Amino acid sequence: MGSMGEAGIGFRAACEGGRVSPDPLASVSERVRSELRARMAALSPGSPLLQRFFADNPSVLRLGSTVFVHGGLLPEHVQYGLERINQEGQEWILSPARRPDGLPERGPHFFHTRNAVVWVREYSHTDPSICDCRLLERTLEMLPGSHRMVMGHTIQQPGGINATCRGKAIRVDVGMSEGCGGAEAEILEIRKDREVWVVRAAEEPAGKPGKAHVLAGTELPADKSGFWGKLKEAMGARVA
Numbered sequence: 001m002g003s004m005g006e007a008g009i010g011f012r013a014a015c016e017g018g019r020v021s022p023d024p025l026a027s028v029s030e031r032v033r034s035e036l037r038a039r040m041a042a043l044s045p046g047s048p049l050l051q052r053f054f055a056d057n058p059s060v061l062r063l064g065s066t067v068f069v070h071g072g073l074l075p076e077h078v079q080y081g082l083e084r085i086n087q088e089g090q091e092w093i094l095s096p097a098r099r100p101d102g103l104p105e106r107g108p109h110f111f112h113t114r115n116a117v118v119w120v121r122e123y124s125h126t127d128p129s130i131c132d133c134r135l136l137e138r139t140l141e142m143l144p145g146s147h148r149m150v151m152g153h154t155i156q157q158p159g160g161i162n163a164t165c166r167g168k169a170i171r172v173d174v175g176m177s178e179g180c181g182g183a184e185a186e187i188l189e190i191r192k193d194r195e196v197w198v199v200r201a202a203e204e205p206a207g208k209p210g211k212a213h214v215l216a217g218t219e220l221p222a223d224k225s226g227f228w229g230k231l232k233e234a235m236g237a238r239v240a
Helices: 002-013 028-040 048-053 076-082 081-095 133-140 227-234
Strands: 061-062 066-069 148-151 161-163 167-173 186-191 194-202 211-214
Touching: 048 081, 061 081, 076 081, 133 148, 161 211
Parallel strands: 066 148, 148 167
Antiparallel strands: 061 066, 161 167, 186 194, 194 211
16 A cells, blocks of 8 residues: 555546636536526626616615515624615625626625525524524514514425514515416515515416415514504404
8 A cells, every 4th residue: 555645646636627617507508608698797786787676775674663684684684784784785786896807796795605684594494493583583682673574585385475483584485486486476465564464366366366364473462552553442343
């Protein structure tokens, strides 16, 4: 048996060229390559498409007691600052800056790391037992007045829009695109910042509006201090 040094030399020789990254599109037709290049150009920071449709949209939106985000929020995001995330995200989307190889500058860390606001899945697993509800509650507690988080990114099939973590995590990615299941459209409606409703088109015949129903597990404690609470209390016996 030869020495470890000889073995290492042989291994290196056998793997010559291994450091060179293979072309991931080597077996793809030129037509598809062309389409991919066009898609990359259209969705690159600074492109007219992104400037028109995405630049004015926040990465994280707080509306009433609800937080909206594509993937999910973690305590580190709240500590970094939601306004800061929105501002720096918008600046990157609008920036035409390019690296020497012609590719766009890498985006902010909260867009491309494992814990990015667009990649987080801690609260959206289709198996509710895997969701980190304690982490979600800790995150919401850092945002005074926030009771629930609405997120997409992880397809919720079968079942469609649903809630877990005692109604604090509402998952709305139903997989509408043909490549992701081709599911029927669903609508999330939050009424008076308290009642969470879902409208499912699949529950009604084609051409008719879907039937709305309260999303189970999302009910908040009754609030009798405001106008709507007092009205509901006064009319309680008459409301079916």
